[in-house]
Amino acid sequence: MSLAPKLAFRNLFHDRLRLIATVIGIVFSIVLVTVQMGLYVSFERMVTVMIDHADADLWIVPRGTKCFEDPSLLDERERFRALSVAGVASAAPLVIGFAQWRTPSGGNTPIFMIGSDPRGAGLEPWNVVEGRADALAIPGAVAIDRSYFDRLETTRVGEYAEIGDQRVQVLAITNGIRSFTTTPYVFSSIERARAYTGTAANKASYFLVRVTPGANVMQVRDSLRARLPDTEVLTTAEFRERSANFWMFGTGAGFALFAGAMLGLIVGTVIVAQTLYSSTKDHLNEFATLRAIGSSGGYIHKVIIFQALLSALIGFCLASVIGWIVVLATADTALPVVITPLMTAALLVLTVLMCVVSAVAAIMKVTRIDPAMVFTR
């Protein structure tokens, strides 16, 4: 095996203090990037979670709708028009809107109602851990998420509360259906949701369209657009993208997370570059000796790149451990940090890139080295 990796390893571990400083720099940077990216992914998932779980090929939405939580209304007549279009198998109404939850102790807390037909296509609660989703067909039945037990002062199936002065009973409990706004999602039948949110019986927030088997979704979408000129018809992917773009970029939240990640990268690059440069300067005599005994520039660059890669690997491993601790610590919070396998791979590539880019200054320094300096030192 070539001695270049060994020399790089020894150079790196020869000065433990500098190595620690380098690794801390990398870890700090990568953890910062991980957290920001993790929040970004988590936020993106959360803002589209309802769209992702809805049983729909196409969404008929009020014109100008920016995101799922946009509480505008459509008329039922649009649904019947939609049903007359070839290729449409069903068009399930969905009602969303804010309401007030009165806790058993008499307090009030805002909630976000989601009502669909429990017997048909729509948006049913998922991850039900207690009770049954189809129990929402029972008048007054609601489903809540266990992460909001404290807010709603309700902890088990069968308990009663009030929404807008109407008595409700919790008949299903879900796990992990959280809102990034921290306002609890509460599921009910569409009729009850209309009642709780003050929506007229002939109105709905969305119509969730299923196309007939074999029908071309895009063609059906275009037909619906032609048939329903006062609404917008979007595929699930289009609505998802619109919703995500609104929250991520329309509100500036995504930019803030992205900027945080960039800041982490810049800080990390500067720290690693500084330590690699200083390490190279300290070993300049050795690099000059290498040059004097006939080493090519490429060989010396290889040593420095190996140093950078070793630093990256050590830093990444430690940052990964810390990252997973952060993931576990935030798992039950309103906005958990999410790390996906793809993100882990991307972070590894990013760490390596960052460290290699950081080595450029050191390489430039060593490229200008005068081998004759070995005679004067």
Place this chain on the structure above:
Amino acid sequence: MTEPVIEAIDAVKFLGEGAGRVQALKGVSLAVGGGELTLLMGPSGSGKTTLLSILGCMLTPTSGTVRVGGRATADAGPEELAKIRRENIGFVFQSYHLFPTLNALDNVRLALDVRGENSHRAMQKSKEALARVGLALKMASYPSELSGGEQQRVAIARAIVSNPAILLADEPTAALDSENGHAIMEVLAEIAREQSRGVLVVTHDPRIVPFSDRIVSIEDGKIIGDKRPADGEARADKSGTAAAERTDKPSRKDRKRKP
């Protein structure tokens, strides 16, 4: 002298810039052949190290020609010069310049590694080189665990392991006591004698004169003397200093007669 392995012809070198610009070499010509140990002697600032750097392809002359193995180096860029160095020249430095984080064997192996030599073969050659300089039992030792003399032997092993045509040594005994200095010069003389390599040693040290085949004197950037000690005029023995004081002209033949 055999065909020159390395030569400078009318080499001129200016160092520094502006008001600090000085002429370190003023038209120096020097050729070193294989199988002889040449001493380059002169006071500080005489241009010894500049000449050594130019002959070693680390500096390029302002004017004049340098040839290594018959090839002119004038148009060579830094990478080409590095290639000439690794294929033709071995270096021994005053302060050894060993890598403190590598053991003796790896320090020697490094000279072959930069040539891209096969790892197994490089290991074998490095062991042989270390054995040749008497360090067969110290291969695993780190520089900090070796005496100055031993470190210089490792440096010599590193210089000869790639089988260069010429060895350039810069004050190889300056940091050593007389016993170790003597031992190092014996090794260098042996390399010149037995392996027919050219060895050029820059030195201030009169104690090593008895080991030379040729003494070149330089002063103010000019060569002022170039002599070959005549046979029988001196002998290098264990107390080479005394011999050197009697005369500065020991011969290689004399050294061969040494017990």
